[in-house]
Amino acid sequence: MQHVVNSGDSHVWEPSDLWVRHLPERLREGALTVTPEDSGVETIRIGQRTVRREVPAMLEATRPPGVYGPEPRLADMDREGVWAELLFPTLGLWLYLADDDDLVYASARIYNEWVRDTFMARSPRFVPTAMVPLHDTARAVEESRWAAENGFKAIGLPCQPPAGLAFNSGAQEPLWSFLEEAGLRACFHVGTGADPVVERGPGGAVINYLETYAPVQRALAALIASATLERHPDLHLVFVECGASWLAALVERMEEGYHQHQRFARPQLSLLPGEIVRRQVHVTFQRDRAALRSLDITGVQAVMFGTDYPHLEGTWPRTQTILDEVFAGVDPAVAAAVAGGTFAELFDVEMPAADKAALAK
Numbered sequence: 001m002q003h004v005v006n007s008g009d010s011h012v013w014e015p016s017d018l019w020v021r022h023l024p025e026r027l028r029e030g031a032l033t034v035t036p037e038d039s040g041v042e043t044i045r046i047g048q049r050t051v052r053r054e055v056p057a058m059l060e061a062t063r064p065p066g067v068y069g070p071e072p073r074l075a076d077m078d079r080e081g082v083w084a085e086l087l088f089p090t091l092g093l094w095l096y097l098a099d100d101d102d103l104v105y106a107s108a109r110i111y112n113e114w115v116r117d118t119f120m121a122r123s124p125r126f127v128p129t130a131m132v133p134l135h136d137t138a139r140a141v142e143e144s145r146w147a148a149e150n151g152f153k154a155i156g157l158p159c160q161p162p163a164g165l166a167f168n169s170g171a172q173e174p175l176w177s178f179l180e181e182a183g184l185r186a187c188f189h190v191g192t193g194a195d196p197v198v199e200r201g202p203g204g205a206v207i208n209y210l211e212t213y214a215p216v217q218r219a220l221a222a223l224i225a226s227a228t229l230e231r232h233p234d235l236h237l238v239f240v241e242c243g244a245s246w247l248a249a250l251v252e253r254m255e256e257g258y259h260q261h262q263r264f265a266r267p268q269l270s271l272l273p274g275e276i277v278r279r280q281v282h283v284t285f286q287r288d289r290a291a292l293r294s295l296d297i298t299g300v301q302a303v304m305f306g307t308d309y310p311h312l313e314g315t316w317p318r319t320q321t322i323l324d325e326v327f328a329g330v331d332p333a334v335a336a337a338v339a340g341g342t343f344a345e346l347f348d349v350e351m352p353a354a355d356k357a358a359l360a361k
């Protein structure tokens with residue numbers, strides 16, 4: 001059986017000179033660049049920040065054909081049985097590291113215009129996230145308003161907020177109000193807002209892969225415990241490429257803490273963390289069988305599939321086979337919601353009639 005899939009985690013691959021070409025001259029020196037070096041290391045520079053990371057040589061060789069443009073990409077999606085994709089940048093994920101406000105917002109706008117004109121204009125099957133840095137909340141609201149006016153349904157926020165602007169501080173309050181009112185979904189891709197290389201040396205690759213979901217857990221815990229999500233009941237958060245089974249553990253741990261430490265809890269919550277998660281929180285996975293065994297805690301709608309196309313951790317070109325494995329023994333109605341149904345509702349995606357019928361079963 002073919003699964004009807006919408007991907008909650010997919011990437012475009014921007015031209016590497018996108019920012020150098022479009023930034024005004026006074027900001028050009030700080031433009032985001034990714035420079036491959038002979039030793040299989042690439043250096044990412046943005047403003048004053050530098051990240052060095054190892055890149056396997058086979059990455060280039062295994063890159064699927066639809067990476068760079070919408071036409072070959074739609075063909076790849078058809079081949080994989082993917083109808084729509086939530087799109088994130090690849091190079092642009094590093095932009096949030098910039099420490100200069102003018103540079104970070106100008107760079108985000110360059111990406112946002114590019115993805116609008118290149119992908120969104122081509123097909124409603126592309127659901128791009130507009131990049132919205134959190135350096136300055138007023139400017140984040142301004143960029144989100146621009147995104148809403150330009151037809152975006154979602155924005156991309158960093159998992160790790162800039163120093164001094166913690167997610168439980170109330171610093172982003174005007175942004176949450178705006179997103180809720182505009183119906184824009186707040187999406188957080190792993191590895192954003194902080195250098196994702198936590199450990200070097202033995203085991204580094206796997207250690208760092210596990211570490212990617214730590215900032216996601218901190219962000220979600222802060223937004224629940226500070227009653228932010230309670231104050232904004234129509235705000236939906238999507239945490240991307242972090243796997244999903246940890247969400248049940250987080251709910252159990254937070255509810256235990258809330259009940260056992262209730263006399264210390266400020267503010268008091270009127271809803272339990274699990275109730276908030278089941279109402280407003282969504283996380284995406286590529287291969288996470290455990291997530292499908294704890295849906296009574298998270299709710300079915302909290303768990304969404306994402307291909308992570310075209311990255312190494314992704315499911316291309318075996319998406320359907322991997323979903324057969326992940327969904328073995330799972331109620332078909334639940335599998336349909338996780339593979340594509342929740343996505344279609346969350347991002348208001350029009351599906352072909354046959355797919356819609358399959359999702360409704």
Ligand code: MN
Pocket residue numbers: 009010011088189240241308311
């Ligand atoms: Mn991804």
